[in-house]
Amino acid sequence: MIELKNVIKRYGSFALSCSLRLEEGRVTGLIGQNGAGKTTTFKTILGLVNPDSGEIRVFGRSRSQSGAEEREHIGAVLSDSGFGGHLTVKQAASILKSAYKSFREEEFFKRCAEYGLPADKKIREFSTGMKAKLKVLSALSHDSRLLILDEPTAGLDVVARDEILDMLRTYMETEGRGILISSHISGDLENLCDDVYMIHKGKLIFHEDTDVILSEYGLLKMEESAYANLDKDYILCARKENYGYCCLTKERQYYQENYPSVVVERCGLDQVQIMLTGGMGNEGII
Ligand SMILES: Nc1ncnc2c1ncn2[C@@H]1O[C@H](COP(=O)(O)OP(=O)(O)OP(=O)(O)O)[C@@H](O)[C@H]1O
Numbered sequence: 001m002i003e004l005k006n007v008i009k010r011y012g013s014f015a016l017s018c019s020l021r022l023e024e025g026r027v028t029g030l031i032g033q034n035g036a037g038k039t040t041t042f043k044t045i046l047g048l049v050n051p052d053s054g055e056i057r058v059f060g061r062s063r064s065q066s067g068a069e070e071r072e073h074i075g076a077v078l079s080d081s082g083f084g085g086h087l088t089v090k091q092a093a094s095i096l097k098s099a100y101k102s103f104r105e106e107e108f109f110k111r112c113a114e115y116g117l118p119a120d121k122k123i124r125e126f127s128t129g130m131k132a133k134l135k136v137l138s139a140l141s142h143d144s145r146l147l148i149l150d151e152p153t154a155g156l157d158v159v160a161r162d163e164i165l166d167m168l169r170t171y172m173e174t175e176g177r178g179i180l181i182s183s184h185i186s187g188d189l190e191n192l193c194d195d196v197y198m199i200h201k202g203k204l205i206f207h208e209d210t211d212v213i214l215s216e217y218g219l220l221k222m223e224e225s226a227y228a229n230l231d232k233d234y235i236l237c238a239r240k241e242n243y244g245y246c247c248l249t250k251e252r253q254y255y256q257e258n259y260p261s262v263v264v265e266r267c268g269l270d271q272v273q274i275m276l277t278g279g280m281g282n283e284g285i286i
Helices: 038-046 068-072 089-099 105-114 128-139 158-171 186-192 210-216 224-228 252-258 269-278
Strands: 002-011 014-022 027-031 053-058 074-077 146-150 178-182 195-200 203-209 218-222 235-241 244-249 263-266
Touching: 002 038, 014 027, 014 038, 014 203, 027 038, 027 186, 027 269, 038 053, 038 074, 038 146, 038 178, 068 074, 074 128, 089 105, 089 128, 105 128, 128 146, 128 158, 146 158, 158 178, 158 186, 178 186, 186 210, 186 269, 195 210, 195 269, 203 210, 203 269, 210 269, 218 224, 218 252, 224 244, 235 269, 244 252, 244 269, 252 263
Parallel strands: 027 178, 027 195, 074 146, 146 178
Antiparallel strands: 002 014, 002 053, 195 203, 218 244, 218 263, 235 244
8 A cells, every 4th residue: 555665754854764664454553752853754755745856655546646546545644734823623624625535524523523623613722632533533533545644633531532442343354455553652643553664863773564473472581691591593582681681582482491590571662662672782773
């Protein structure tokens, strides 16, 4: 659905350098620290930012070949944009109607009511959560096959986040769809994504299936002497700690079986991100 090949975008000293793929039927996550380049990646895919070089294909077509037909099938949420605060939901619906031939007006209003968004209230009077729900419902309001969602759950309480994640799971029940999503809430991505890319200082440093991370990756904690004797073949990176070393491995079970003195823990996206962006030997992993 999306293919980025060697895409480069420079902003002063910052350079985005990105190659990634989103396959049909999959939800792919993009994680990274503040300023890592996630929004720039999304905007580049959406054609809102012109890359300096590289190739971008959406639905198999390059940016120069794509037009209104492709846009009709993309629903987007960007962290720094949305409807003007002076508009009401009704007025926002008119904009969506003129922007998308396939806008489903009746369903849109029904869903807004279900999610507690009054049709006649000005959007500036909405809470953060209400604005976030409106953005996601707008992205889902037309015949989109691809959702590009930049932090759609930012600032939401756990119940509101769960509602949005449920909307996205329901969306994916129809074949031929895909989602590219970013979030700083790793639990949301662990529950939703099939695979995850990690971006750091503009470079993609990691890509893995979420279930592989959760089932096979691990953190190893040990004293300095144990680290000296450790088989490092399956160590992705290591960090010096007060007690000795903390290592990230893709082969948790191997160390569990062969190094009884090493503490072996399961890990999630947060731990992988902390290790890969702060540990030793974190260059050139992808
Ligand atoms: N229009 C712009 N002009 C100049 N620099 C920009 C512009 N847009 C983004 N940048 C820079 O590009 C870098 C990446 O920003 P980006 O918004 O993509 O990060 P991000 O990963 O989405 O961060 P966050 O998690 O904080 O939203 C930052 O250094 C930012 O200052």
